[in-house]
Amino acid sequence: MTGCLPPSPAATPPIESLPIIDISPYLDPSSSPRSRQETASAINRACIDYGFFYLTGHDIPTSKLDEVISLARQFFFSPLSEKNKIKRYDAGGPEGGDGARGYQGMGENITLGRRDVQEAVDLYREWDHSPKEEGNGGKGTYKTLQGPNLWPAQPPELKEVYLDYIDQLMKVGEAVVRAMGTALDLGAPQPNANTTTEDGDVFVRNTDHSFWVMRMIGYPPLQAPYNPDSSDVTEFSCGEHTDYGCVTLLLADPTPGALQVLLKDNKTWLNADPIPGHFVVNIGDMIERWTNGIWKSNKHRVIHRGEGYRVSVPFFYEPNFEAMVKPLGKCVERSGEAPVHEGNTYGEHLLGKVFNNFYK
Numbered sequence: 001m002t003g004c005l006p007p008s009p010a011a012t013p014p015i016e017s018l019p020i021i022d023i024s025p026y027l028d029p030s031s032s033p034r035s036r037q038e039t040a041s042a043i044n045r046a047c048i049d050y051g052f053f054y055l056t057g058h059d060i061p062t063s064k065l066d067e068v069i070s071l072a073r074q075f076f077f078s079p080l081s082e083k084n085k086i087k088r089y090d091a092g093g094p095e096g097g098d099g100a101r102g103y104q105g106m107g108e109n110i111t112l113g114r115r116d117v118q119e120a121v122d123l124y125r126e127w128d129h130s131p132k133e134e135g136n137g138g139k140g141t142y143k144t145l146q147g148p149n150l151w152p153a154q155p156p157e158l159k160e161v162y163l164d165y166i167d168q169l170m171k172v173g174e175a176v177v178r179a180m181g182t183a184l185d186l187g188a189p190q191p192n193a194n195t196t197t198e199d200g201d202v203f204v205r206n207t208d209h210s211f212w213v214m215r216m217i218g219y220p221p222l223q224a225p226y227n228p229d230s231s232d233v234t235e236f237s238c239g240e241h242t243d244y245g246c247v248t249l250l251l252a253d254p255t256p257g258a259l260q261v262l263l264k265d266n267k268t269w270l271n272a273d274p275i276p277g278h279f280v281v282n283i284g285d286m287i288e289r290w291t292n293g294i295w296k297s298n299k300h301r302v303i304h305r306g307e308g309y310r311v312s313v314p315f316f317y318e319p320n321f322e323a324m325v326k327p328l329g330k331c332v333e334r335s336g337e338a339p340v341h342e343g344n345t346y347g348e349h350l351l352g353k354v355f356n357n358f359y360k
């Protein structure tokens, strides 16, 4: 008689967590087709369910990752006068800025019309044909995004360590977009394919001069009192947004409870706490557009109310600046929806974002 049995302890539902993807089959040339297919299938599932996942098997030593975070932290802890030596200035102005590269002080970044409680440094792929104009005291006048990178001089080893790190990340980014092409089952790569051919390497070709972005971000803890009964948050470390390009490889210090990912119900925020040695990876707007929304660039935000000063270093593996990004025919067909966009270049999409990113 079941009525006589003691009540069973209430089952606690497992706390939902992002899936972990092993990318090593796409970095190791001797891997089996089967192991690649497993990775690709796992990515497809993760991109449909979350647009986010943890990445392992990337081959970058944890000691290197720790060094990257530590150097960023040292930079943010240097005096403001030191940080302002590489200050970002608007493009075309007397200071010789390009409106995007350099150090952005606390509150200078805006998302959804509000100041983000963060400071940051943005580095981009060097502009291939720098149209530096003479005059302006030798500083030149740059169009938006077309200036040289402004590297921190302190700590002195930062630049070298970061350049090497970027080389490593480019390989990881390429492996991830290659796996994504397989995951979408776009067909075998065509030899000598031009950039508009839709096959499994379409993302690889369109990122072969990736206009990457490297951000170093520093977040002091938020000051506003937290009311757990209210969903009305008034202060954000980074307001909710989607990323702009292909694949974000996020490295963050161990601070928990800061990065939150919006789930498919469109109301629950899942903490994407860091796992040592793993990246938090998410897909950007260009992947959503190429796949005609089969995979969505998911909204996320940062609310750091914890202890201490949080540091994160996202790397954005993006399309080429000139890449034309338009829904792929196969994806349009499969989605059963009208094309989500008529197509424009990644550069145009990025410029539209950058113009609205800073407090004027």
Ligand SMILES: N=C(N)NCCCC[C@H](N)C(=O)O
Residues within 6 Å of the ligand: 109, 110, 111, 112, 213, 238, 241, 242, 243, 244, 316, 353, 357
């Ligand atoms: N490249 C990227 N994703 N940078 C970070 C974006 C942060 C949101 C941005 N302020 C916005 O409003 O879009």
Ligand SMILES: O=C(O)CCC(=O)C(=O)O
Residues within 6 Å of the ligand: 215, 217, 238, 243, 250, 252, 258, 259, 300, 301, 302, 312, 314
């Ligand atoms: O700091 C983080 O955890 C995420 C930052 C982010 O989403 C971004 O810069 O695009």
Ligand SMILES: [Fe+2]
Residues within 6 Å of the ligand: 241, 242, 243, 300
């Ligand atoms: Fe983001």
